[in-house]
Amino acid sequence: MTEKNPEAGHVRLAKRVAEQLDCSRSTAEQFIEGGFVSVDGAVVEAPGARVAPHQSVAVDPEASLLDMTPVTLLLHKPPGFEAGLGAPGQAGAAHGSRSQGARPALALLHRDTHLAEDAAGIRVLQRHFRQLECFTPLPTEGSGLVVYTQDRRIARKLAEDIESLEQECIVEVAGEIAANGLQRLCHGLSFNGRPLPPIKVSWQNETRLRFALKGIRPGQIPAMCEAVGLRVVGMKRIRIGRVPLAKVPEGQWRYLQPWERF
Template sequence: MTDPGQAPAIRLAKRLAAEVGCSRREAELYIEGGHVSVDGRVVEEPGARVGAQQQVRLASGARAEELPPVTLLLHKPPGFEAGLGLGQTPGEAHASRSRGEAPLALELLRPDSHHVGEGPPVRVLGRHFKNLACHTPLPTEASGLVVYTQDGRVARKLQQDAETLEHECIVQVAGQIADGGLQRLCHGLEFNGRPLPPIKVSWQSEQRLRFALKGIRPGQVPAMCAAVGLSVTALRRLRIGRIALAPLAEGQWRYVLPWERF
């Protein structure tokens, strides 16, 4: 029961704006930028409720700036779903699992799975995991590079260049390839009733093929392999355009660096 003499909790943004003498919008930017702590713990939600006795502090040198949109690269393990559209909320993801559906690859994007590599340091913020869209889907059973972005320019690039952007995949196969099968994989097959353009296909080992193809469609690689007597047992995407999967381990993600382009 609330003490009648105790002031009610208020929104963190309102409290901060009053204490530092800034606008409510500036207060929200400080908070979303990870510059505000409550009782020594960083809080990134402007709507968080704080009591009168709690200590609110703004970090020294903090600037109220709009956060630029980010693009994240994930090494998706097999068994996770990565499809088109905006990521589901945690509640929707839980409902999907309750129905027996595959867990979302989006759930792997967490601060503790961030791969810190080369490039300027980036502060991992909660805002970076919101409103992410995936325009590079992978089958649930496949693994490899998946792109999630908040940046409309990157999303448009991936959509507009879908037919010309090269994808490199390593495909594990079983079975005996038909005579002339490798040549047919490179050129001469159809998919969904339409002739396929020339594709770069080569053997990496006795059971592994490397595909480098543009305008890849769901189910295309397994159908191509089946047409020459092979079945696909595993598929991993190594590259999209000029951006490669390495050095990410399965389940890890990183930020696209400022100078990287697809």
């Protein structure tokens, strides 16, 4: 005698929801991925999950596809992770180059690394980690703010305006700065044979410099520091345009709030 198939009668959750709501499968999948569907009281976000006939499937009465807006995630990338570095010379990279075998920073984006005190108040969903694009690359050895977005408007803004957006970086340095070195960092240096425009540079403490500049190029900050007798030990990007990293611990992320603009 053969055993009965324990999954006999099971159907895809999306099919069950479509039947209950009398809607299309694609609409049912959107409700599920939006976190509006529960099975036996537990939210299930996978449209392909199998449910048995006896299981209770409920759809939140407040469910609305209008709430399923794309999101933007702000990650505090630690050193040792690669974040969106494309071809050499891609705008937005601050220094250094692609490291072979480096772990992708995208792997840090999941439910467990979400900032607990995130003021955005957005419910974390699995769909928020899909179809993310990065237009703010940061070298493997660098740390700080990296932006990942699903929002086409923000993606277009970053892709088109990254050259004109001011980026703020805290740079840890070692060595003895040359005479008039700070003034030369602000204005008077060249990079790749071209004079640099005026840049805002100031001491944050005895070993840290604050840079605020636009159109930053790969290797630019280390080259500037070397020109005045300093060596870069570490660098953290803390702001892009008007959006700060804020108090996000290394390796965690927060949502871009609706009122924030780059």
